[in-house]
Amino acid sequence: MAKKTTKSKSNGEKLSGSDRKTLKAIQGAADEVAKTAGGKRKPHLDIPSRTLSNVRFNKSRKIIEMGKGTNRRELFNLGQAKSYMQTLLVMKGCKGLIERGKTDTIRALYYGLKHKIKPTTENTFEDQGECDPIIEDTEVILDALREELHLRADKKGDMVGNLVLVDNGDEIDCTRMGSGGYGIPSIVEPDTIQFKECSAKFVLHVEKGTVWQRFNEDKFWKKHNCILTHGGGQPPRGVRRLLNRFANELKLPVYCLLDNDPWGYYIYSVIKQGSINLAYESQRMAIPKARYIGLRSKDYTRCQLTESVEIQLTDNDRKRAKQIAAYPWFRSKKPWQTEIDLMLKNGFKLEVEALVSKDISYVTEEYVPSRLADRDFLD
Amino acid sequence: MGAATGNARTKAKPAASGNGAVSNGAKRNETARKRVTAESMAAKQRDISVSEFFAKNRHLLGFDNPRKALLTTVKEAVDNSLDACEEAGLVPEVWVHIESMTGKDRFKVGVQDNGPGIVKKQIPLIFGKLLYGSKFHRLRMSRGQQGIGISAAGMYGMLTTGKPVKILSKVSIRKPIHYYEIQIDTKKNKPEILNGRGDGVDISPGAKGFQYIEKHGIEWVTHYDAVEEGKEPKEVRSGTRVTIELEARYQRGRGSVDEYLEQTAIANPHVTLHYLDPEGNLSTYGRSTTDLPDEPKEIKPHPYGVELGRLMTMLKDSSDTTMAQFLGGSFSRVSPGVARRICEGAGLTVRSSPKRIGRQEADSLYQSIQETKIKAPATDCLSPIGEDLILKGLHRVVPGEFYVAATRPPSVYRGNPFLIEVGLVYGGGSTVTKISYEVLAELLSQTDARTLRQFIINTFDGLGPDAADRIIKASGFGTRQSPSKFKSKQIAKLHEAMRNVNISEGQSMQVLRYANRVPLQFQPAGCAITQAVTKMNWRSYGLSQSRGQLPGGPINIMVHMASVWVPFTSESKEAIASYPEIEKELRLGLQAVGRKLGMYLRRRKRVSQEGERRNIFLRYLREIATAVHEINGSDEKKVYDDLLHVAQRVTSEADAKFDDRGKRVDEADEDYGDNVLVVSQDPVELLGGQTNSEGRLF
Known part of the structure; x- marks a missing residue:
């Protein structure tokens, strides 16, 4: 938790430019509260809204951008009073972190801010789930990224491949990572991680750790000279930001190997265009040039898979698939519409692991190489 | 025999x-x-003598079991006393003494009033002859109606104990007290005087008389309670005392003498009641007004209310020479014009002689009456309690926070004028939470309930099965545990549970029913009043209610029907029969108080919501002030005070915002009307209006 003593000038000198900008924004918000209250008015915060209705698909840049819509959060509104207080608490916590030059996980921030409100037994935050959206709110209010607030998400996702990078001053050779790979940190900004040497020709992003293990064990990255990443399902910001940097700075094409289900489609959508929830970060995260390798709905017949690998679609899956098909960035793409239609028509979904039924290394030796050779992708 | x-x-x-x-x-x-x-x-x-008939059918008169016999005896005596006092224009003061006699289940009931007294030669007839009285033959609003009650009580006593009824009566301060011991000859329906060689005893007035009373152990209250400490108490100038010894059972709780007296006090705020129960506790319900209710007027029957058989009897007994005279003279609202129309309708002339009307003609006369339009009877013969006095009466006996009363205008059923009055009390805890350990132990030892659950439901007012279950759960006993065998430790545990369990949700409405100011304590389900209450949709007034049930919540409702002739469902006068007109008036009366209650509850809810709102804001202000202070270093206290100021403004604005019609209201003129009494919830204030002695339950 922040200590008052940390507010010294000597510390202020150590602050970087982006830190000073963030601190100014936090202070501005607090000044606003004091000023409004002093003027006997009701304090409020305007939060850019993070909903589908407030995002816009920028057709020329091919990324999702946040609109101008805001939600007002008022202190003197029964439903919002608590979250208003929580927002200020998060700002207070971030200010402490920035001033002390430390970063912390969002879980640690939640613990640091959680306490009983005297004299009641109510907690400032009941659980982490209450804290996380408030952190995202704070990001959009202050127009500061999570990294700029000195916050980290729990890291998730690994990497291996023909790349040498510097992480916080340590040189890391990603070809010598053994079976575990290099864990992708949640802050991968240029001031933390620099690329030193890269001979890889493309990036293959797979959905889950299990598939990634298969590719790593078969030394796929060595054979095909690439970087191999996974994001443990929906990739966290660190992974997405790193993929984005590969694409922009190293000009590497990014190919995604994901499950053939609505969840996999959406992972691809997030990697390519950015997420609705974090639309304000799309610019730094989205990779409009990413391509979808598979699995495809047609793979069931193409690869002659057996009935045993079918997973029936649930009602929820069908609903989600229709929602995804209706997103503006999918709606105009004919191949995607046929892809989704075919899945719905099949009535089942396919996981990447389904290919194991052919052969244990079918995916690394047969499936992906032939897709790459044929340049058979979805945009 | x-x-x-x-x-x-x-x-x-x-x-x-x-x-x-x-x-x-x-x-x-x-x-x-x-x-x-x-x-x-x-x-x-x-021949079967009336007395004999009733001796064998005593349940018809409310003497079905020893417990009810005690109540009926007290009730008949008190009702008679109050009627007598009011008719004589005296502010009633009634002493009720119940004494436990040696011998199992024997009690002596003495009821004395300060009424006009009874002249010597009437005493034996009134108390010793069934169906003898002043009230049967007239249409006038009074408590008693048939003239069976008190003599039946005396007869019951005589049958069960063999002891005569003792009557003392004094008509004025200078006159002697007549003292009679009377038995009823059940066969002849005739009184027999036992003392003074068949002539009774006269006790001379003044000091000499007091000595005699003392010497012979005669029970007679000679003086009122002293108004002030040290002041000479006033002598009782006149009155009647009846003492009956009978086989009975004394039990508190529902349907008890205690309950009857309490309810009587509610409906009769002009009465002072002194009650000495068999355990020697004296309780007094002081009057809250000295104004007597308006004297009810006697009226002639309305033509619509008369039945064919009665019409024929009246025709036969009439001494009038023409039908015009007969109709105009025996009925109310029959003008010469109406009489002519009735006669024409029946094919008679106004000049026919009533005595000559045959069966056939009487029938067509009856039909003609029903078809002729006749003005509704005058309703000024009724004497309602009045909204003001209902509020006073309720406030004096029932603790609560909101009182409302409504007196409906008079209406008519079958030619009998009647009116409905409703009073409602909201709030005030159930008696359960206030019960003392000793009283609970006593109640447990007396009860004949087989299970604990039954005991709780039957003994305490306003406790539904729900609340009983909660109490039992909290006490850790089994539902079916027998309550009569509880040990002191178990009683303590139950007592603890009763005091602590929040039963306000499990409480259900308590309905107090009255007919001509007399509480009705039995057969609630068969009574038009209870039926009207359960049929009402109380949910629209903010109460909870399951279908066909009484609504829930801490509510007491009193419903009074005043009429020259209350239509009881049986001779024991325990339930009012439903007539469509009565049902309608009941519904309108209940709606009138329901609306006011709804207003109050909505407002109460809003106030508590506002309070809660303010609390929520206040809770977070400190956190916000601290955060702001830590972020930009502004003065924490100033930020907090500023925010507090805004919070108070915001919530107070909402406090007085809108009433239920969306109109902006100020605190001052938020008024429910003049038939409402709102008591602040200060406990001292609540107890102030209560003269119930400490520890009394009902």
Whole structure:
């Protein structure tokens, strides 16, 4: 938790430019509260809204951008009073972190801010789930990224491949990572991680750790000279930001190997265009040039898979698939519409692991190489 | 009759009549085997005296069990006393003494009033003859109606204990007190005076009389309670005391004497009641007004209310020479014009003689009456309690926070004027939470309930099964545990649970029913009042209610029906019969108080919501002030005070915002009307209006 003593000038000198900008924004918000209250008015915060209705698909840049819509959060509104207080608490916590030059996980921030409100037994935050959206709110209010607030998400996702990078001053050779790979940190900004040497020709992003293990064990990255990443399902910001940097700075094409289900489609959508929830970060995260390798709905017949690998679609899956098909960035793409239609028509979904039924290394030796050779992708 | 030889006409002692019933039955069985001839049957056919009939059918009069007998006795005596006092224009003061006698289940009930007294020669007739009274033959709003009550009570006492009824009566301060001991000859329906060689005893007035009273152990309250400490108490100038010894059972709780007296006090705020219960506790319900209710007027029957048989009797007994005279003179609202129209409708002339009207003509006369338009009877013959006095009466006895009363305008059923009054009390805890350990122990020892659950539901007012279950759960006992065998430790545990369990949700509405100011304590389900209450949709007034049930919540409702002739469902006068007109008036009365209650509850809810709102804001202000201070270093206290200021403004604005019609209201003129009493919830204030002595329950 922040200590008052940390507010010294000597510390202020150590602050970087982006830190000073963030601190100014936090202070501005607090000044606003004091000023409004002093003027006997009701304090409020305007939060850019993070909903589908407030995002816009920028057709020329091919990324999702946040609109101008805001939600007002008022202190003197029964439903919002608590979250208003929580927002200020998060700002207070971030200010402490920035001033002390430390970063912390969002879980640690939640613990640091959680306490009983005297004299009641109510907690400032009941659980982490209450804290996380408030952190995202704070990001959009202050127009500061999570990294700029000195916050980290729990890291998730690994990497291996023909790349040498510097992480916080340590040189890391990603070809010598053994079976575990290099864990992708949640802050991968240029001031933390620099690329030193890269001979890889493309990036293959797979959905889950299990598939990634298969590719790593078969030394796929060595054979095909690439970087191999996974994001443990929906990739966290660190992974997405790193993929984005590969694409922009190293000009590497990014190919995604994901499950053939609505969840996999959406992972691809997030990697390519950015997420609705974090639309304000799309610019730094989205990779409009990413391509979808598979699995495809047609793979069931193409690869002659057996009935045993079918997973029936649930009602929820069908609903989600229709929602995804209706997103503006999918709606105009004919191949995607046929892809989704075919899945719905099949009535089942396919996981990447389904290919194991052919052969244990079918995916690394047969499936992906032939897709790459044929340049058979979805945009 | 005691002699079972068939010589039924031998004069027998009344006390033996109980045996007679048995031997008579045996006799019938014997003779059934032989062929019965008309002659032998004729030998057994004879008059049945009214007294005899009632001696055998005492349940018809409310003497079905010893517990109810005690109540009915007290009730008849008190009702008579109040009627007498009011008719004489005296502010009633009634003393009720119940004494436990040696011998199991024997009690002595003494009821004295400060009424006008009874003249000497009437005393034996009033108390010793069934169906003798002043109230049966007239249409006038009064408590008693048939003239059976008190003499039946005396007869019941005599049958169960063999003791005579003792009556003392004094008509003025200078006149002697007449003292009679009376028995009823059940066969002849005639009183027998036992003392003073069949002539009673006169106790002279003044000091000499007081000495005599003391010396002979006669019970008579000679003086009122002193108004002020040290001041000479005033002498009771006149009055009547009746003392009956009877077999009975004393039990508190629902349907008890205690409950009856309490409810009587509610509906009769002009009465002072002194009550000495068998355990020697004295409680007093002081009057809250000295204004007597308006004296009800006697009216003639309305033509619509008369039945064919009665019409024929009236025609026969009439001394009038023409129909015009007869109709105009015997009924109310019959003008010469109306009389002519009735006669024309029946094919008679106004000049026909009433005595000559035959059966057929009477029938068409009856039909004609029903078809002729006749003005509704005058309703000024009724004397309502009035909204103001209902509020006073309720406030005096029932603790609560919101009181509302409504008196409906008079209406008519079957030619009888009547009116409905409703009073409602909201709030105030149930008696359960206030009960003392000693009283609970006593109640437990007296109860005849088989299970604990039954005991709780039956003993305490306003406790539904829900609340009982909660109490039992909290106390850790089994539902079916027998309550009469509880040990002191268990009682303590139950007592603890009763005090602590929040039962306000499990409480259900308590309905107090009155007919002509007399509480009705039995047969609630068969009564038009209860039916009207359960039929109402109380949910629209903010109460919870399951279908066909009484609504829930800490509510007492009193419903009073005043009428010259209350239509009871039976002679024991326990439930009011439903007539469509009565149902309608009941519904309108209940709606009137319901609306006010709804207003109050909505407002109460809003106030508590506002309070909660403010609390929520206040809770977070400190956190916000601290955060702001830590972020930009502004003065924490100033930020907090500023925010607090805004919070108060915001919530107070909402406090007084809008009433239920969306109109902006100020605190000051937020008024429910003049028939409402809102008591601040200060506990001292609540107890202030109560003269109930500490520890009393009902």
